[in-house]
Amino acid sequence: MTGSIARQLNGYRLTTAKILYHLPDHPALLQTFVWQQLDIAPRFPELNRFLAFWEREIEGKLHSVSVASVGLIQPAELRYAQGEFGLH
Numbered sequence: 001m002t003g004s005i006a007r008q009l010n011g012y013r014l015t016t017a018k019i020l021y022h023l024p025d026h027p028a029l030l031q032t033f034v035w036q037q038l039d040i041a042p043r044f045p046e047l048n049r050f051l052a053f054w055e056r057e058i059e060g061k062l063h064s065v066s067v068a069s070v071g072l073i074q075p076a077e078l079r080y081a082q083g084e085f086g087l088h
Contacts (some may be wrong), residue, residue: 007038008073015039017047018066024059031060041069 019033039046044067054062 004038005073008071011040012038013041013069013071015041015044015047015067015069017068019051019054020063020065021054021058021060022063027061030063039069044069 015037017035019035020030021033023029023031035047035050037046037050047065047067051062051065054060
């Protein structure tokens with residue numbers, strides 16, 4: 001089993017963060033950065049590690065972060081049919 005699939009089976013979800021930050025040379029201007037990784041909702045430890053790195057190492061001050069998360073592996077959805085159809 002690959003690492004990505006194993007992580008998803010253990011509760012990791014595809015997480016996308018839209019990060020707005022101030023340009024270091026022009027603080028009145030905002031720039032967008034998109035981050036995407038497998039992470040665990042609602043704590044988001046991977047995203048929090050990345051944001052801590054950003055604040056420690058990147059000059060652009062964070063303005064806001066929007067987060068979306070979705071599970072890629074989900075239980076199958078089954079439905080019973082009420083009728084029977086034949087092909088001729």
